[in-house]
Amino acid sequence: MKTSGLVYIVVMFIFLMSSSLFVHDVRSDGHEKEEPVSYYKQIVPILKRSCQGCHHPGDPNADFIVTSYAELKRGGMGGEAIIPNKPDDSLIIELITGDPPAMPQNQEPLTDEEVALFRRWILEGAKDDTPTDADKTDEEVPVYTVPPVISAMTFSPDGNTLAVSGVREILLYDTENYEIKERFVGKARRIQSIVYTKDGKTIGVAGGSPAQFGEVQLWDATTNKLIKTIRSTYDTIYGLSFSPDAKRVAFGSSDKTVRVISIDDEKELVKFDNHSDWVFGTVFSTDGTHFVSCSRDTALKLVEVDTGSFVDDVNSSNKGYGEINAIARHPNADQVLSVGEDRIPRLYRMFRQRRRDVGNTDFNLIRAYEAQAGSIDAVAFSADGNKFAVGSSAGEVRVYNVSDGKRLLTVEADTVSVFAIAFHPEGTQLAAGGFDGKVRIFDVQTGDLLNVFMSVPIETAASEDITLAVSGMT
Numbered sequence: 001m002k003t004s005g006l007v008y009i010v011v012m013f014i015f016l017m018s019s020s021l022f023v024h025d026v027r028s029d030g031h032e033k034e035e036p037v038s039y040y041k042q043i044v045p046i047l048k049r050s051c052q053g054c055h056h057p058g059d060p061n062a063d064f065i066v067t068s069y070a071e072l073k074r075g076g077m078g079g080e081a082i083i084p085n086k087p088d089d090s091l092i093i094e095l096i097t098g099d100p101p102a103m104p105q106n107q108e109p110l111t112d113e114e115v116a117l118f119r120r121w122i123l124e125g126a127k128d129d130t131p132t133d134a135d136k137t138d139e140e141v142p143v144y145t146v147p148p149v150i151s152a153m154t155f156s157p158d159g160n161t162l163a164v165s166g167v168r169e170i171l172l173y174d175t176e177n178y179e180i181k182e183r184f185v186g187k188a189r190r191i192q193s194i195v196y197t198k199d200g201k202t203i204g205v206a207g208g209s210p211a212q213f214g215e216v217q218l219w220d221a222t223t224n225k226l227i228k229t230i231r232s233t234y235d236t237i238y239g240l241s242f243s244p245d246a247k248r249v250a251f252g253s254s255d256k257t258v259r260v261i262s263i264d265d266e267k268e269l270v271k272f273d274n275h276s277d278w279v280f281g282t283v284f285s286t287d288g289t290h291f292v293s294c295s296r297d298t299a300l301k302l303v304e305v306d307t308g309s310f311v312d313d314v315n316s317s318n319k320g321y322g323e324i325n326a327i328a329r330h331p332n333a334d335q336v337l338s339v340g341e342d343r344i345p346r347l348y349r350m351f352r353q354r355r356r357d358v359g360n361t362d363f364n365l366i367r368a369y370e371a372q373a374g375s376i377d378a379v380a381f382s383a384d385g386n387k388f389a390v391g392s393s394a395g396e397v398r399v400y401n402v403s404d405g406k407r408l409l410t411v412e413a414d415t416v417s418v419f420a421i422a423f424h425p426e427g428t429q430l431a432a433g434g435f436d437g438k439v440r441i442f443d444v445q446t447g448d449l450l451n452v453f454m455s456v457p458i459e460t461a462a463s464e465d466i467t468l469a470v471s472g473m474t
């Protein structure tokens, strides 16, 4: 249902912004009069491109943040960097000029034209002309010219909808004829996780925009309206899960933490920072008292929700298992299936029955299954808990009996690599997606390919406004 191990590059060409570096109008006497420099149209794009990477709120160098006008004006450790009307007294000008300029540190200097824009903007008073509805540009429906990598998908509990990740949106398909019925467009550029609450009323979406923010979006599945957005961390978040009562969400992050947040008041109940690498997955225990998280650091950790305290390394002898890319909980038991780099799905009991020994024997392991042909990025249980499916970097999906490990099905599910799989709640169909951007629907019994379609509408001619181009690699 969720994916992770992939590194992907999202390239956004915003032609609109780059086309307006110089704005002139011609006076009646034929002389050109320069329009004032626009902070929003001309300065912000430069800050985003050349400065934001090191001066974002997550870990700002010299305490200097450029992601909002207010922060930019506030300045950094050395005080105000911009003195309106006085470019020569403004630290920012001193730093972006010079030979070589100090900023952007160790990178291509700004061009003379760009420096001149900063200068003139400050000379003209360093005004903020951000339109009040500026956020709206983020909400335009994305236009695709190339297929996006599919990183998450899930069926609704009633089986009528298949939700699939796009870029900055999720797309809802009706499962009758697989046509788009809704598009939920948000702010997070990367979508890593899509989960319905058990009652099917709410859709949770987790993702983020790298080096900017991570967020959980909660959508009302009946009215198709955004209920709320919960921002957390300054990077992408992964592996969303709802507590059994749907009052809390847990997720992992590339900042190595796991957080549990109460949905109503958005209070952070747990911030668990015991992992030493990105956290890709979370699952609650059946009673909601604990969660298990999995990480690139190879560990599966059991944590108590009330105290936020670490209880156990579930896979105690995790030596050599490699990065864990995803986990899924058995639909009605405290068992967790973990998958990742070493290609072997492993089913564990969440709560220990035998004490740890000196040799860290894997006492919690219920069963290790057949090795896959590539590293595993996607895992899902059937709703009755009798079967599970895994998707690998070999482009395959395989389905197994949970109880005896018998392989039931092998299908080619992506031309490159599978990052997302989901069982239809009735257990008869399986959806898979990945690198090539196509959703494939299989009959679980026969392995027949029932349907295949591109996950998003693709425009053949480049749009004038915003073009999103997405490519990916494992």
Ligand code: HEC
Binding pocket: 047, 050, 051, 052, 053, 054, 055, 061, 062, 064, 075, 076, 077, 078, 079, 081, 091, 092, 095, 096, 103, 104, 105, 106, 107, 110
């Ligand atoms: C690769 C990282 C990096 C990039 C990119 C970068 N900076 Fe910096 N910036 C730094 C570091 C590190 C410091 C602290 C430097 C020091 O103390 O020597 C700093 C300090 C500053 C300061 C001083 C803040 C204060 O109050 O002390 C300003 C102003 C600044 N940067 C502006 C910019 C601007 C404008 C850009 C883009 C054109 C930019 N930086 C791009 C790393 C970066």
